[in-house]
Amino acid sequence: MLIVIKVITTVGASLFSNYLDVNKDIDTHYNNIKEKPFKEHHKLQARIKSIKARVTPWVAKNIEASAEIKSLWKIHEFLKQPLDVYLIATDTVVSALAAEIIKTRFDGEPGFTVHFKDTDVITGLQVKDYQLFVREGLPKLVYRIEEITANYHGEVIFNIAGGYKGVIPYMTVMALVNNWSIYYIFEESQTVIEIPKAPIKIDYDVFEKYSQEINMLRDVIENYNRVRSKNFLTFTELEKMGLVETDDGMAFLSPLGVIFHEKY
Numbered sequence: 001m002l003i004v005i006k007v008i009t010t011v012g013a014s015l016f017s018n019y020l021d022v023n024k025d026i027d028t029h030y031n032n033i034k035e036k037p038f039k040e041h042h043k044l045q046a047r048i049k050s051i052k053a054r055v056t057p058w059v060a061k062n063i064e065a066s067a068e069i070k071s072l073w074k075i076h077e078f079l080k081q082p083l084d085v086y087l088i089a090t091d092t093v094v095s096a097l098a099a100e101i102i103k104t105r106f107d108g109e110p111g112f113t114v115h116f117k118d119t120d121v122i123t124g125l126q127v128k129d130y131q132l133f134v135r136e137g138l139p140k141l142v143y144r145i146e147e148i149t150a151n152y153h154g155e156v157i158f159n160i161a162g163g164y165k166g167v168i169p170y171m172t173v174m175a176l177v178n179n180w181s182i183y184y185i186f187e188e189s190q191t192v193i194e195i196p197k198a199p200i201k202i203d204y205d206v207f208e209k210y211s212q213e214i215n216m217l218r219d220v221i222e223n224y225n226r227v228r229s230k231n232f233l234t235f236t237e238l239e240k241m242g243l244v245e246t247d248d249g250m251a252f253l254s255p256l257g258v259i260f261h262e263k264y
Contacts, residue, residue, distance in 0.1 A: 004113075006156045007075065007085045008145055010163025010171075015066035015098040019055050026051045036093040038121045048097055059105050068102050071161035071185045074192045076111055078183075086148050087116040090125045090164060091137065120144065127164060131247045138170055138255035145174065146262050157181045170255050176200045177263050206241065207264045210234055214261060217244060217253040224251035 016030055029047040036044060059065040063073050068087070076083055087102060089095040099116045106114040122144060124136030149156055158171050161184045172195070175182050182195040207214060213234050221227050224246060228235045235251075238244050243257035253261065 003154065004082045004084050005079060006149065006152060006154060007083045007159050008148060009068055009072065009085055009087050009159040010167060011068055011087050011089045011095050011099045011102065012162040013094045013098060014162055015101060016094065018065055019058060026054050033093045038091050038093055038096050041093045041096060044093060051097065052101060056101055056104060059101055066102065067162040067185065069105060071159050074185060075159060075183050078192045082111050085112060085114040087114065087120060089121045091121060091123050092126060096121050127166065134245055134255060135247060135252055139258045141167060142174065142258050142262060157183055159183050161185045173256060174259050177202065177259060202260055204264045207261060210238060213238060214253065217251060221251045224249060
C-alpha cells in the first residue's frame, strides 16, 4: 500500500555553487544577490529572472544539481513511497531562489508533490547575527514546522542534506521529541543515511510548574535582571535546563524551550 510521507527539506545554496563549477554565465548576477536578505528580493527581480532562465534548464537534466534534489531522489528510491515535500528556505534571496527552482524541477514528477511559498522563507534564519538567529530564526522555524505537521498523523521525516548546518542540532531534537526520522546523503556518496526514530522522554511537569514564567519568556522579558532577582530560584532552574536565552538585558525562551513547549 502506498503511504504518502511528509518530508521537510531545508534549502541551501549548493544548487548555485554546483552550477558555477561548470558554468560562469550567472557569476555577476549571483555575486550581486548572494549576500542579500530575502526582504530585498523585489528589487532584484531582473537578476533573479536572469539566473532562473539559465539554471532551471540545467537543473531539469541533472538530478545531482543540488544536495536537496539528489537527496529527495535517493529518499524516494529508498522508501519507495510518494513524498509530500515542503521546502524551507533561509532568510536570503539565494535560498528562496534555490527553493523556487527546486520546486519547478519536481512539478509534475510522479511520486513527488513539492510545496514552497513565501511563508516557507524563515525570517531571521541567517548566519550574520547569532542573536537574531536564536531569538527569531530558530523559533520561527519550529513554528513553521509545527504548522506543516499540525493534525498530520502519518510519517514525517526531516531531510537535512541542504541548508545551514546550524539548524541540524535543533531539528534533531525536534525529530526525537516528535518521534520522526532524519535523512541525509553521506558526504559525496550515493548513500542515504537514516537517523532512526529514537523518542526521548521529556519532563513536561516544568511547563506546568513554571507556566507563568515560561509565558513571560515567550513574550520576552525586557529587564531580565530585575525580574530574575524577584524570582531567583525559578529562573535559575529554568536557565540550568537550557530554557532561557539572554541578549542585551532581555531574556526569551530558548529554541530548545520553544521545541519542548510546542510539544507540551
